[in-house]
Every structure is written in C-alpha cells, then in structure tokens.
Amino acid sequence: MDSFTAQKIASRCFSAFQKLMLHQSNRVYFKKYGEMNSVEGKSNKTGIRVIDNKLIWNGLHINVIVNKNDEYAQVSLLNKIKYCRVVRKLIRGKYKYYVQLILEGIPPIKYNKETGEVRYKIGKKEII
Numbered sequence: 001m002d003s004f005t006a007q008k009i010a011s012r013c014f015s016a017f018q019k020l021m022l023h024q025s026n027r028v029y030f031k032k033y034g035e036m037n038s039v040e041g042k043s044n045k046t047g048i049r050v051i052d053n054k055l056i057w058n059g060l061h062i063n064v065i066v067n068k069n070d071e072y073a074q075v076s077l078l079n080k081i082k083y084c085r086v087v088r089k090l091i092r093g094k095y096k097y098y099v100q101l102i103l104e105g106i107p108p109i110k111y112n113k114e115t116g117e118v119r120y121k122i123g124k125k126e127i128i
Helices: 002-021 071-076
Strands: 038-040 048-049 055-057 061-063 083-093 094-101
Touching: 002 038, 038 048, 055 083
Parallel strands: none
Antiparallel strands: 038 083, 048 055, 055 061, 083 094
C-alpha cells in the first residue's frame, strides 16, 4: 500500500472520530481484517491512478476495460480524472475488482438510444 492511499484511509478514520466527538453520530464502526472492500487515492498524480486506460498502482499495470458500445462512458472519459477507487465485490463466490473514476466537470447528458430524447436534465442546484 502506498503512502497516499494510507493517508486517505487515515483521513476517513479521522472524519469518523470527528463526527463522534461533535455528536453528529452515535458510534464508530470498525472494519475487521478482510472487510475493507475499497481503497482510493488522494489524486490521480500519485498512488492509485489511471493513465491511458491502464490502472497503475505500486508497479502493477492492469488494462482497464471500457465497453466500446457505451457512448456515455466514452464521453465521460474525456473529462479530467480527479482520483480513482478500487472496489472489490464478491460475485458468485469469486472476488471481482472494479475501478471507479471520480471525474472533474459536468457529467454528459444521457440520451435514449431509441428515441434520441434527453433522459435526465441537468439541474441548477449545488450538491454539498
């Protein structure tokens, strides 16, 4: 594990204890060994990063598979990547690993493939 990923885990722990101290939560939930199903980096410059459709982490280089028929994903990947998250899921008794990309900017508009109409409109409210 690299230092930037460890720092992100530590900041998540600190924010959980801070919520406890400010009485915004009743308790802190601890993870047992093997229960941590996701790790993320602090930026796409160091640690866990995706460059040219490759996941790069501690000398590990893995090709990222993006569905070529998924227009929404192709347009989304034109935005700048802020940071990456590696998620582990148990599917049919085997662990599968996925890369979640947190992107900068406005998400692209989704269109219905059959009619060409806009599926969801972009709102004007700010998300906190």
